[in-house]
Amino acid sequence: MKPSPSNAGTPDDRATVEASSGQALMESAQAWARRAERSADGSLQAWLHCASDAYRALAADERTSADAAALATRAAAEVLSRVLHQHPDAWSPGRVRIGEVRFHVELRDVSPDLRPPLRIRRAQDVSMDAFDGERHSRPGFGVPVAVLPLRWDAEPLHRLAPRSGVFRNLTAWIEPDASQPDAAPRLVFADPLKLDALSIGAHRFPLARDTSAGYAWGMEVSKLERLGLWGLIGGRQIGQRAGLYLLEDYDPGKRPLVMIHGLGSNPLIWSRLSNAVWGADDLRARFQIWQVVYQTDAPLLVARLRLQDYLDAAWRELDPKGERKARAGTVLIGHSMGGVVSRLLCAHSGDALWNAAFLVPPASLRASAEDLALIQRIFSFHPYPGVSRAVFLAAPHRGSPSAATLPGRVTRDLVGRRAVEVHALRRIALANPEAIRPELRAVFEQGWINSITTLQAEQPVRRAAEALLPAPGIAYNTIAGVQPGRRMKSDGVVPLESALIPGAESSLVVESGHRVHEHPLAVAEVLRILRGAGAH
Template sequence: MSNTLSTTSQTTLRRQNLLGTWRQSPPDAINRLRSMTQRQFYAQNLADQLFTLSELSYLYARKTHDKAYFMAAALYAYAYLNPQAPASERPSPFSQHFRQACDIYMLSLTEALGSPVHVSSQLWTLPFGTLNLDGVPTSYQWHGHNLTDLRPLARLSITGIENIYSQAGLGEPVGGLPHLSNAEDHSFTISDKLRVPLNLQVLVPSPRTQILSNTLQGHLALTAMDEAKPPNAPNPLQYDQTAARAVSLDETMDWSLEYKGFLDGRLFDQTNAAQLFAIEPHQYGHRPVILVHGTASSAARWASMVNDLMEDPVIRQNYEFWFFSYATGNPIPYSALQLRQSLLHTIQQLGGTQADPALGEMTLIGHSQGGLLIKLLAIQAEDKLWNGMVPKPLNSLKISDKYKQFLHETLFPSPLPQIKSVVFISTPQRGSYLAGFSLAHMVGRMVSFPLTVTEATRAVLASDPALRRLNMRPWRVGSVYGMSPRSAFIRSLSPIPVTPDITAHSIIPVTGGGQNLEKADDGVVTYKSAHVPYVRSELVVPHSGHSTQSNPITIAEVRRILLENLQNNSTTETLTKQDISTMGGLYQQPEQTQQAEAAQ
């Protein structure tokens, strides 16, 4: 908003001989113009005078920081827009002042109502009278949850998220925290820091009549973005959904936890924090998409992708996003077991697939190490993993049933029935060459593991003299060495395909143009390591580093996959592979398809 008067306001002041008064005494100019407008209520230039009163009050409020003038500016702007009147009596949306009046209304409410925003009943003393505002009904809830700590979003500057999305309309965009009664569940929760995008309005019946009286009556109205627009709100409502997401992440994230979670495998056990959380309550019919981050990373790394995907109405109406966090230095099978247990507990907590069949249509997306975690939930390993790592059958070891069960759960994984598709992003299927470097080994030696992992490892080594020769020192058990191409774990896991009942996709970034894939890598993982033959689709993202989650080609491919998943029982139009190719992605034909065509 400019500090200079618009041409319309200057013209209005000149016609009333008030321009000099405005320059010398703004309050006198506002009061005199208001009096003239009251006497000329049926004049043809009433709308221009209301707009001028709004602009004058706003500019004076910015100079004096007087909340009463900010509220007056909002009320004048609302009267000018007159949203409750027939369309013929409202200003044209093509008017040069229409959007400006909407902005004055929004910014004035932001300043008048402050932070946090109080939505209880309140009495205002205005420069010309009083305003009695009825508050938001105490019965108002968002998906059964009370909202607290409403914060204005209009003046925030957003960084760290690639694309900014907002919805133009009328009102003040705010973000509210849902008060969650189930936050004590430590397996799955709706984050208590993620804010709901809301619209707040001061609604005044018959605004052009009331604004020129000395006693005004109105009420506050609060509407969540995913709710139906109130029937008495003919205009679109303004929201700032990206700002709400950005504030959520800023308040949620302790960036040091990315490295603490890598070095301290006991982190989640000690803090008792939920490892699986959602950004909104589960809704019937919404298929969960579970995002699993990579090494020394966190859920915040998915921010740009989720921000973009949630703007697609088909995805927003059919999917919801859950985030899994884990101590990334721990052994990969142990972290995969935590993911499995969290998902099973959550499915049960939500009533199972009997309560909602959509819970049986899960998509898991894993980046880097996260891709290895999700693979362990999508394979029928039988004894292949164990035999590749330990030369003795598990049942032959003289260890307690407790440790046998633990080892069976971690190293004999089977597919989770509720998973229908998996997406590997930058995944070291055959290991990462960086994990083989001596520096990575040195860092791996600094990781501390949960007591269960340490005790189970010791029990295995002590159970048979022949096993004492196994090099199972703690640093070789952790994820860093586990991702080395030389590790027994990665060499045993890589040949095992995803079960045919689960559709797999690969997204593989390379730093070059993708012409010579045999020598290409993303700075961490080579193409040859990430490439597997059993996926339905493989997309190479050229000129992209390992952290490709924010790359628009990567995001578009995830969107295509999610829409394709809906095609089994829907006629939804999907983003095609040709669409991705025009953006610069390079599709590689899976080896199984190539072999089938060669046979023909």
């Protein structure tokens, strides 16, 4: 019975009306669900009606809101299962018609880098093999989905967006049109990290989310893994992708976590660590993940200079005035050669490296201004501004004997010598042979200097670089692997004594091969370090 006009406005009566309305809407939604379960051809339309009525019930009565939210989420999952099966690609905002079913697609609080048309998969349908089965998710309202752009070769909105494609983890649900009851419902896709909860009436519903699926799906289709080794032996494609990339929208208040891969490798090696950071609420709130792609055939000091330039280019675009909080507190994480590069980004070179290669000061060399300026930048540097910590994993700080073995020599001879920096050094050596240290003269004149040669334990410049530790104020940690049964303690590539250096805030040794960055204990150790990094 409806309340009489004289008392319809009292709180108790309004609650009675809302409860009655909420119950009626829930009964209608449940009826649509039963019809959908019995139906074959009409199940999509029935699930849309179910989701719409359940959504309306969310605002009507607090006593039915939990059941309504669960039913609305289930119905949205059923809708997505059907529409994504029939229409997996080319999703864009606007009107969609599948058979006789009509609805509108809305992208809400979504990254501007995620440009339609889009490919969409339910998160639960994405394999977690890349993360060894580890999925990070949170239950709640809506259906987590993974989203990738349809065209991976499209130009990104800016040069810091990954060339291989932006990925995001969104949450989807069905909303009826409140202004037009008979209008087509909306299929909403929203970023649950920006829109943490949905407010409906007086109620607040935390959104479900999955922080793993987008990256896992992106790894399935990325070309980076096969390009990494090819880039080591001279392939051009990895060089065309070289640079620093943001794996999430830039946040001026979060500290950059810059991940640097090693020799012949690529940023995909950081998948398990990235997944773990995104899956930890406290770390995700403090850090943003940046990854570097670089051509690893370049000599060690050239690689350091290029990474410095990549960081400079990123800050020019993100914070040209240098005012943002993110500028301070950068953490570098490097594996193998990437660990050595990270250490050199934290160090003062002084004259040590120049004197290890040259017998005269720069002003005494016969060279063009461009060549001389470039060579000075390679051999003389300061700690990169804003870096407060570094973590080195399986890094050959004292060189690697494998670079001098037969396989190492073969690889060394295959590695390309196209680096413009090497050509500049060669021109200077040919014009000033008396200025080059005798043990390096032939190497410089012939241009036989690359990433392999500069990791050899006895290489003079590498020996000088070994003494360059992070500057005061920059904390650092080491993680190393040791394979059991070896006569010399080593991860199979880097000796333990080369991976551990003095002054580290902590040093962890795990039973592992050279891919120590994937070891669960190493990942847990990096998370521990990051949680304690607030004081630096």
